[in-house]
Amino acid sequence: MVYKKLNKRQYAYEVIRGRILDGTYVPGQRIIIDQIAKEVGSSHIPVREAIHQLEADQLIKYRPNSGAVVLAIDDTLYKESLEMLALLEGYATVLSVPFITEEGISRLVNINDTMREAVKNYELEVIGSRNKEFHFIIYSYCPNEYLINNINQVWERLDTVRRTGAVFYPKRAPESVKEHDQIIKLLTEKKDMSEIESYSRQHKLNTLIAFEKRKAGTI
Template sequence: MTAVQSKVDFAHEILRTRIVGSQYAAGQRLIIDNLVKDIGVSQAPIREALRRLEAEGLVEYGTNSGPSIVQLDKTHWFNLMEMKAVMEAYATRAAAPLLSGEEISALRETNGKLMGALEEFDFEAWTTLNRQFHEMIHNRCPNVLLIQELQRLSQWTDTVSSLVFARERGIIIQTLGLSAGKETIGFHIRIIDAIENGEADANLEEISREHTLVLVRRVQEKLSTRSAA
């Protein structure tokens, strides 16, 4: 890695962390000279770092205004989650016939650990185990391009969630409370049973899709209740 490339990586990491951490407001202009003084590198690495962030969807360039923080809203997150629901459901359907008995047992074991994390209110463990559960299924999907796109979509969805729910993070965590958490685990059991029993593709796909869409509805309900209060 060259010295210039190292500085680009350094600037990119700082700026990305600040954006995802909501240290910049949506739509805020990024003045390159100010960033040079603040981060301590020259203009070239800053400009390259901003182009990377533009490619990631975090920064946008206006015609005459230069770079600024992208403006996203909750509807964008809801739309991404709907896309994710469809893609995950198809990936699950495609992977189902290829999952071995051992892999199905591993899914049940992971789902059991999820219940433990839920009862201990260990949100970090819950998030990790939930991701592992779905990755165990998706890794058996024969459509490699689909899984690559799904991984990118999942990463972008997580980033958008951090941006648009910056002041309402507690609501998301509440949504993953005991009741909704048990509902998620219940969907996992239905997915595992459908895979193990060789249920019709359409039924398995519907269960998997609904699993994600239920979360979307729960968040919408929480936000609506909060707005009406």
């Protein structure tokens, strides 16, 4: 009985979360519990539990007289997400070092070359998708699955912002490609772990710096 209940909760969670992340549910939209319960074939309880979990993920918020509403990601949450990602990705990159193969390094080089060409041609969607692919190839060698799951959740939250067009820095892209070159060099040469972690963390924080400069009107 408990197992069945857990399945229904998780199913409702995945349905709602997926629709938020793919833009089906937009910021400010109310989540109709009755409707979700019918779709997943459950009572209200698993759906309410799923919504509580989504509240913890900062994707939904309860509002008086409105119920569960899709939450817009504001500047503060975006900045906090990038700061968290910097810490998680720095450590995940270090954990990947002993396991990454020559084939993995070659894939990183090819993807970054593709990203370099996309920057020249101003192909914004290609830049974004290749950037994510670059980092997740590194994480595919990380043995800590729980860490990668957390990284993936933060990336998905940030992807929601990017899909709305609220956050993008074309001037940041060329620098990001150069920093990828340096990450590849550090991984290839098996540099000191603290150096790799520090550089990988700063790579992500540089995006936050670009964001803050853009908000201040200096770029």
